[in-house]
Amino acid sequence: MLNELIQSKEFVAAVIGGVIAGFFSILATKMAFKHQQGQSENNEKIIISSLLQAIHDELETVYERYQVTMGARLESIRENEPLNFYYPLVSDFFSVYNGNTFLIGRINDNDLRKQIIKTYTLSKGMVDSFRLNNDLVHKFEYANKLYEETKQEVHKQHAIAHYNSLISYAATLKQGHGALKSEIFALLRTLRKNGVLSELAK
Structure with a gap:
């Protein structure tokens, strides 16, 4: 009887011990998962924050260069004036x-x-627009050169037509430039409000 009681107590103790061990094992697993999840979320936050910083720097740098090389020139164009100017374009402004x-x-x-x-x-669209304008400049210069060399009326008319296309397209470029400028400034302001500059200062 005594042996049975002892064995019964040992069994109960073993069961309780097993339950406690199982509980702490589950708890440890949950804590590890929660920690891993928190670490993953933190890593994601760092990745996105770094991306936003890089986007801010890219836009700011590209726009400053663009404004110096072409933006100011485009803004100064008067009505019925062409953008008779080649704008060198690299393959990828937005790496x-x-x-x-x-x-x-x-x-x-x-x-x-x-x-x-x-x-x-809008930025990529503007790049494509400048490529088209470059093409119009080339066509005008080629037709004008042929006219100067041959004095044939057909080449003169081609040159005039291409020049008029440049005038018309300059207005489109100027309008697109204004819209792009507004969007870039708005995005840079939003990124700064989201703490991009404070992150950069760390």
Whole structure:
């Protein structure tokens, strides 16, 4: 009887010990998962913060260069005046954005994400517009050169037509420049409000 009682107590103790061990094992697993989840969220926050800093720096740098080389010239164009000027264009102005498009969708702020995409879309569209203007400049210069060499009326008319196209397109470029400038300034302000500059200062 005594042996049975002892064995019963040992069994109960073993069960209780097992329950306690199981409880702490589950608790430890939950804590480890929670810690891992917190670490993952923190890493994600750092990645997105770094991306926003890089976007801010890229836009600010590219815009400053653009404004010096072309923006100011475009703003000074008068009505019915062409942009008869080649604008050298590299293959990729936006390496940060193009290299991290897979991260853009992970920006939680819907308005900020949309604003970034809109600004870069307008920027790329402006690059394409300058390429088209470069093409018009080339066509005008070629037709004008042929006219000067041959004095044939057909080449003169071609040159006039291309020149008029340049005048018309200059107005389009100027309008696009104004819209792009507004979007870039708005995005830079938003990024700064989101603490980009304070993050850079750390």
